[in-house]
Amino acid sequence: METFKVHLDKFIKINEEEFTSIFSFFQVLEVKKKENLMQEGELCKFKYFVLKGCLRKFFVNEKGVEQTTEFAIENWWLADNFAFEQQVKSQFNIQAVENGTIVIIDFQSQERLLEKHPMMERYFRMVYQRAYAAAEKRIRYLYEMNKEEYYIHFSTLYPWFIQRIPQYLLASFLGFTPEYLSEIRSKLRS
């Protein structure tokens, strides 16, 4: 709970009393590694905020292979934002990569929260603005770099992340087979 307050403090000014009221709109969830939080074809009922741990979003491609499109670690949100906003069925899955603690909010609670605490509009505006800016950068990389270059770029920017997550998930994010990822890694080491 204190972690979430520290996070909000980076964006908006709220006192303890306001925070207690704001936090009452959220639920806290303990998750186990590989636990499925949302599955393709289900309504995207919640948005997920990582207090501790790591989540991933993925879809299953036509060959039956899981393709990870996003990870979220501490202080990041994860959702199928299109399905959440429209309250329709999702075309993605959300799964825990590690044991962890997650804060969630459903659509109706979010609406009530924003009505009662309009300053949370500012918080979510800034969160989405940053997320969108990051997505714009990522789209450029997907245009500009081949998969090997993207791996090098990614591992230069986030070496600690490469260490943290299982290699087969990293491969799934980069669009590699795990074997090809091993090959690139040994090539780069040599």
Add this chain to the structure above:
Amino acid sequence: METFKVHLDKFIKINEEEFTSIFSFFQVLEVKKKENLMQEGELCKFKYFVLKGCLRKFFVNEKGVEQTTEFAIENWWLADNFAFEQQVKSQFNIQAVENGTIVIIDFQSQERLLEKHPMMERYFRMVYQRAYAAAEKRIRYLYEMNKEEYYIHFSTLYPWFIQRIPQYLLASFLGFTPEYLSEIRSKLRS
């Protein structure tokens, strides 16, 4: 001006007086086809909203080829959001595709606007939320589809857009050469 009011009305409730005050934070710009609004290496001073016309955002790749990553038509915003938020130099260019009318706002004016009219936080939260949701979908397509499939998908969803913009820009957006785009189009027609 009335067009912008109609646009805002879709997101927030404001009266005429509030709108007049809100609109005073923006500037209106008439732009000519191919006019450069922002160039790589410059500060991203403004965010651009299209009242009439079409803008595109592009970068020049290492082969010297222009790569279009986004278009904005009526009622869409366009900016290098990362550079705008951080107030740093942009790695993109923004150019008018058609003669048009654009509404712009600079960073300081936006801050003052949000302070004076906090309901605009809600407006921008919803705009960014939608833009981010669209970017998430697009990232999935970039993983899932090859270029030809993406063209078919894009032309099925937005046939009127395909008709509207010059073919060399569509090719630049899809990562094709104009010749390859012609080939695909004649293949699909036959």
